[in-house]
Amino acid sequence: DAGVTQSPTHLIKTRGQQVTLRCSPKSGHDTVSWYQQALGQGPQFIFQYYEEEERQRGNFPDRFSGHQFPNYSSELNVNALLLGDSALYLCASSYQAYEQYFGPGTRLTVT
Amino acid sequence: ELKVEQNPLFLSMQEGKNYTIYCNYSTTSDRLYWYRQDPGKSLESLFVLLSNGAVKQEGRLMASLDTKARLSTLHITAAVHDLSATYFCAVDSGMRFGAGTRLTVKP
Numbered sequence: 001d002a003g004v005t006q007s008p009t010h011l012i013k014t015r016g017q018q019v020t021l022r023c024s025p026k027s028g029h030d031t032v033s034w035y036q037q038a039l040g041q042g043p044q045f046i047f048q049y050y051e052e053e054e055r056q057r058g059n060f061p062d063r064f065s066g067h068q069f070p071n072y073s074s075e076l077n078v079n080a081l082l083l084g085d086s087a088l089y090l091c092a093s094s095y096q097a098y099e100q101y102f103g104p105g106t107r108l109t110v111t
Numbered sequence: 112e113l114k115v116e117q118n119p120l121f122l123s124m125q126e127g128k129n130y131t132i133y134c135n136y137s138t139t140s141d142r143l144y145w146y147r148q149d150p151g152k153s154l155e156s157l158f159v160l161l162s163n164g165a166v167k168q169e170g171r172l173m174a175s176l177d178t179k180a181r182l183s184t185l186h187i188t189a190a191v192h193d194l195s196a197t198y199f200c201a202v203d204s205g206m207r208f209g210a211g212t213r214l215t216v217k218p
Contacts, residue, residue, distance in 0.1 A: 033206060042199055042208035043154070090153060100144070100206075102154040 002027075004093050004103035012109045013081050021076045021106045025093030031055075032074040033100065034066060035090040043090055049074055050096075078108075086110045113138045115202050117209035124190050125217055132185040132212045134200035142203035143183045145174050147196045148211070154199065157185075190216045 005024045013019050025032050031050045035043035045058035049068035063079045072093075078085055086109050092100040114137040124130050134143070142161055146154040158167045160176035160183060167174050171194065173186045183200055195216045201208045 035206075042211050043201075043206075044208070045206045048206075092154075099156055099159045101156065102146075104153045 004029075004091060004101050006089075006091050006103040006106050008106060009104070010107045010109075012111060014111055015081055015083060017081050018077065018079045019081060019108060021078075021089050021091075021108070023074045023076070023091030023093075023103060025072050025074070025091075026101050029093035029095050029101070030072055031094045031096060032068055032072065033092045033094070034074070034076045035092065036060075036085075037088045037090055037105075039087075046076070081110045083110050113140075113202060113207045115200060115207045115209040117198075117200055117212050119212060120210060121213050121215075123215045123217060124187075126191055127189050129189065130187050132187070132198055132200075132214075134183040134185070134209055136181050136183075136202045136207075139178070139181075140202045141178065143176050144201040144203070145183070145185055146199045146201065148199065149196050157198075187214075192216050192218060 004026050007022045033048040034046040036046055037043045046060050046064055047057040047066055048055045052068045065077045068074045088105045088107050090105045091103045094100045116135045118133050144159055145157040147157050148154050158174040163178040165176045171188045176183045197211045197213045199208050199211045
């Protein structure tokens, strides 16, 4: 079992650009959640997907959007990047929102 | 708005000593999670606490949950250097995380 995988590992973008991050959940998991973790802080919940629909959303602007595919994998899209979007983006998967398993994260740097 | 407060935020302790990390939250929740994060790494699930009075232990770590007091504790027994990491609690209402407790265990 490969566990939760994320791609890419690192990414450097310029302000105003758009970015797509990808996540493959652990085998048997049907729920994917995305988090943003700034340096030295706790993870902030962005949103959660279940059955290809956004089930919960945290306090993030509409620039942050996502998608879940029939195979349960997920994408996080961020438009009009700001310097403040620089962070570690974590994906977590679970079976029906029970115990979450986190992926290794994608480190996004916006310059 | 749900608030999750951990204390202390920084903890330096000597090997062999005991200590407790506290996690208070502001609204009703039936699930509480504890995670460990090593520098530059992702989060590792330690405990899932599902009901009032739940107590779970793994090695030198023991977690408990009091839903009436809206309080969870993570107790460290006879600390060893390998426990040095940042510990987060999270409450299952929009998965709100605490700010984390950065633990350093010194010889």
